[in-house]
Amino acid sequence: MKIKYLQNLFEYKNLNLAGKIKNHNYLFRISSNKNTFEKFKPLMYKKSSSIEEAKAFARTNFNITEISCCSTGNINELNSGLCKLYNINRGKISFPSCIKLYKHKNERFCGGYGNNMISINTFYGMFRTLAHETAHFNHEKISKNYLKMGKKTEIVESGNYDFSILEKFLSDKPSQKLIKRELYGYACSSPAEFVACTFEAIMCGKKLSLDLLKLYRKYEGPNAEILLKHQLEGESIDRAHATNSIERNENFLFRTIRKILG
């Protein structure tokens, strides 16, 4: 299983270095799914000239049927963010059918997710919140334990009353310390927030440690393998596609791997 990811990594890059670094395959324990790195065609973002055209783009490409927004600029920014998330996650991501954009400077919330809808307070920006709430949506889709991973009040609201996963998370001091060091305090409040904050940070280009990604996988965070590869490459798929500079990316990957291996 360990070697498999390594092979996939090099197959993807058409490289054959597995022999040279086989003693260091501990780096790649995270992966097991050989289909993760299938050939993927990135989706190109296209600026729309009207709200209707932008809504059609979101409906066709992401199955988002309802968007409430106030300007063409706003919805274009949303579509650009959706494309970025789709491309970094190699298409293995979904979005709720409804997205609501609003602007409230007096509200302290950046946004929220619930009832198949993401809402974003654009006063605090767009992409960061979109990434965070999309993580919640996908986490809920793939993890049967999602409702047990919220904060205490959220678990009670869901009628679950099983606090075992939350309590284990809160009492794991080394992990709490790690999360605080690499992310921020809010990510320590529950496993669900930890997963969403980790996903958000990587989508925004932050480099995180392998230990943190292992923890992310432990709490069933979406696309752990793809996120690790994204971090190893250090380049967004958008940019890689736009410049079409595969050779440069390979060199970057080599340099990064050498650096990690010491």
Ligand SMILES: [Zn+2]
């Ligand atoms: Zn959250």
